[in-house]
Amino acid sequence: MNQSQKSPAMKTQLRPSTLAKQALPWVVPISLLIVWQWASSAGILPSRFLPSPRAVVTSFIELSASGELWMHVRVSTLRALAGFAVGGGLGLLLGLLTGSLHWAETLLDTTIQMIRNIPPLALIPLVILWFGIDESAKLFLVALGVFFPVYINTFHGIRSVDRGLLEMGRTYGLSGWPLYREIILPGALPSILVGVRFSLGLMWVILIVAETISARSGIGYMTMNAREFMQTDVMVVGILLYAILGKLADLLAKGLERYWLRWNPAYQAAR
Amino acid sequence: MSVAIKNVSIAFGERTVLEDFDVDISAGEFVAIVGRSGCGKSTLLRSVVGLETPRTGTIILGNVAEHSGKPDVRVMFQDSRLLPWRRILPNVMLGLEPALLPHARKVLAQVGLAERANDWPATLSGGQRQRVALARALVHDPNLLLLDEPLGSLDALTRIEMQQLIEDVWRSRGFTAMLVTHDVAEAISLADRVISIEGGRVALDEVVNIPRPRTRGSARFAALEERILGRVLQRRSVF
Numbered sequence: 001m002n003q004s005q006k007s008p009a010m011k012t013q014l015r016p017s018t019l020a021k022q023a024l025p026w027v028v029p030i031s032l033l034i035v036w037q038w039a040s041s042a043g044i045l046p047s048r049f050l051p052s053p054r055a056v057v058t059s060f061i062e063l064s065a066s067g068e069l070w071m072h073v074r075v076s077t078l079r080a081l082a083g084f085a086v087g088g089g090l091g092l093l094l095g096l097l098t099g100s101l102h103w104a105e106t107l108l109d110t111t112i113q114m115i116r117n118i119p120p121l122a123l124i125p126l127v128i129l130w131f132g133i134d135e136s137a138k139l140f141l142v143a144l145g146v147f148f149p150v151y152i153n154t155f156h157g158i159r160s161v162d163r164g165l166l167e168m169g170r171t172y173g174l175s176g177w178p179l180y181r182e183i184i185l186p187g188a189l190p191s192i193l194v195g196v197r198f199s200l201g202l203m204w205v206i207l208i209v210a211e212t213i214s215a216r217s218g219i220g221y222m223t224m225n226a227r228e229f230m231q232t233d234v235m236v237v238g239i240l241l242y243a244i245l246g247k248l249a250d251l252l253a254k255g256l257e258r259y260w261l262r263w264n265p266a267y268q269a270a271r
Numbered sequence: 272m273s274v275a276i277k278n279v280s281i282a283f284g285e286r287t288v289l290e291d292f293d294v295d296i297s298a299g300e301f302v303a304i305v306g307r308s309g310c311g312k313s314t315l316l317r318s319v320v321g322l323e324t325p326r327t328g329t330i331i332l333g334n335v336a337e338h339s340g341k342p343d344v345r346v347m348f349q350d351s352r353l354l355p356w357r358r359i360l361p362n363v364m365l366g367l368e369p370a371l372l373p374h375a376r377k378v379l380a381q382v383g384l385a386e387r388a389n390d391w392p393a394t395l396s397g398g399q400r401q402r403v404a405l406a407r408a409l410v411h412d413p414n415l416l417l418l419d420e421p422l423g424s425l426d427a428l429t430r431i432e433m434q435q436l437i438e439d440v441w442r443s444r445g446f447t448a449m450l451v452t453h454d455v456a457e458a459i460s461l462a463d464r465v466i467s468i469e470g471g472r473v474a475l476d477e478v479v480n481i482p483r484p485r486t487r488g489s490a491r492f493a494a495l496e497e498r499i500l501g502r503v504l505q506r507r508s509v510f
Contacts, residue, residue, distance in 0.1 A: 168352040171320050171345070172366040172411075182365065186356040263356045263391045 051233035056240070059233035068222075073241060076207060076218040079135065080245075083142025084203050088196065091147040095154025095195075099188070100180075105155075112151060120145040121209055133214035138207065145206040146199035153195025157188030190261055197253040204246045219245075272333040272343070272414035272447050273298045274319060279328035280471075281314055288314045290471035292328070296464075298414075301441055301448040303458030305503060306468040312451045315468070316417050319449065320344050332415065345408035347421040351400035353392040353407075360388040363407045375410050382406045382436065398429035402436070409440060416441075418450040422457065430454075434461055438483070455499050459492060460485045467503050475502050 211220020
C-alpha cells in the first residue's frame with residue numbers, strides 16, 4: 001500500500017538521472033569516433049595509417065557480402081573452440097583428479113606447475129617445427145594456453161569446498177559419486193567458471209598470435225594478407241572482429257555463470 | 272534407539288577433551304548436554320555420529336543384535352548447512368529416493384515452510400533455514416536425532432518457537448534426542464535429563480521432573496535452572 005503510493009513519484013524522479021547514467025559511459029567512445037571520422041575526412045589522418053570509420057564499415061559490408069569474412073570467422077572460431085575443448089577439457093579432468101585424490105596431486109601437480117611457467121607462445125618455433133603451419137599447430141597452442149587456468153581453478157575449487165557441507169553430506173549417508181555430484185562439484189563450480197572465463201580470453205589472444213604468424217585462412221590470415229596490400233580498412237575489420245569475438249566469448253561465460261550460479265546472491269546482483 | 276557411551280576418551284593432540292566418559296541413554300529419551308564452551312560437548316555428539324573417533328572406549332547405538340544395517344542417526348548443526356545450490360525442497364530431499372517427494376513435502380509443511388519449497392536457501396532467514404534443516408533430518412525418520420547447538424545463532428523469539436517445534440516433533444515421533452546447548456533454560460525446557468560436562472567427565476546428571484509443557488516462569492523451573500547454572504559456573508572460581 002505504502003509502496004505503491006510511493007513508487008510512481010520515485011520513478012519520475014529517478015528516470016532522468018538513470019538515463020544520464022546509462023548514456024554517460026558512451027560519451028567518450030562516441031566522441032572519439034566522431035573525432036576520428038573528422039580527422040580522416042579532413043585529411044589529417046592518412047588512410048595508409050588508419051582508415052576512416054566509414055571506410056571500415058564499408059569494407060566490413062563488402063567482405064561479409066562476398067562471404068569471405070564469414071569463411072575466415074568460421075575457421076577461426078572452430079580453431080578456438082576445438083583448442084578450448086581439448087585444453088579446457090583436459091584441465092578440468094586433471095584438476096578434478098588432483099583436487100580429489102591426494103596421490104594424484106603428489107604425482108602430477110609439481111610437473112604441471114613446472115610446465116605452467118613456460119609461456120605457450122614461447123613454444124611457437126618448436127610447434128612450427130613439429131606441426132608445420134598445419135591446423136594441429138594452432139590447436140596445440142590454444143589447448144596448451146587454456147589448459148592451465150581451467151586446471152588451477154578447478155583444483156582450487158575442489159579444495160575449497162565447504163568442509164561443513166561435506167561433513168553434513170557424509171552424516172546423511174552420501175559418499176562416492178553422489179557426494180561428488182551433490183556437494184563437491186557444485187561447490188567447486190564458481191571457481192571452475194572463473195577459470196573458464198579467464199581461459200576464454202586467453203584462447204583468443206593465443207589464436208591471434210598463432211594465426212598471424214602462420215596460417216592460410218582465418219581472421220589472422222586475412223589481416224596479415226591485407227597488410228601486404230596496404231588494405232588498412234580490412235586490417236581494422238579483422239582487429240575489431242577479434243574484439244567482438246572475445247566479447248562474445250566473455251558474454252557466454254558470464255551467461256553460464258549467471259545460470260549455473262543463480263543460487264548465489266553474488267551472481268544475481270552482478271550485471 | 273538407545274545410546275551407550277562407555278569409557279570414551281577423545282584427545283586432539285596433547286589436549287584431552289573427554290576422559291573415561293560414561294553415559295547411558297535409553298530409547299526415546301531426550302537428553303541435553305550442557306557445559307562451558309570447549310568442554311567437549313560437541314565432540315561427544317560428533318563421536319556418536321562417527322565424525323570423531325574415540326581413542327579408547329566404545330559407543331553402541333541401539334541393540335547391536337537388532338541392527339544389521341547402518342543405524343538411522345541424523346544431525347542438526349549450529350549452522351543449517353543447507354546446500355546453497357539446491358532449492359528448499361531438493362535440500363530436504365538430500366539422500367532420499369525421488370519416490371519419497373510427497374513425504375518430503377509433508378515434512379516441510381510440518382515445519383511451516385511448504386510455500387518456500389521452490390526458493391533458494393539464500394533467501395531464507397536464519398530461523399527458517401534451521402527449520403529446513405530440521406525437516407531434512409526428520410524426513411529420514413531417524414531413531415536418534417543429534418542437535419549440536421542448533422538454535423545457538425537464532426534470536427530469542429525464534430529460539431522459543433523452534434524449541435516448541437522440536438519438542439512437539441519429538442513427542443509425536445518418539446525418537447531419541449541428544450541436544451548440546453550452552454543455554455541451561457533451553458536444556459531444562461526440552462530435556463528429560465540434563466548432563467553437564469566438566470573436565471572431560473560427567474559433572475552432573477539431573478532428571479528433570481517438571482511436567483510438560485514446561486513454563487519457564489514456574490518456581491520449579493527457576494530453582495532447577497539456578498542449581499544447574501550454579502554447578503556449571505562453580506568451577507570458574509577455581510581457575
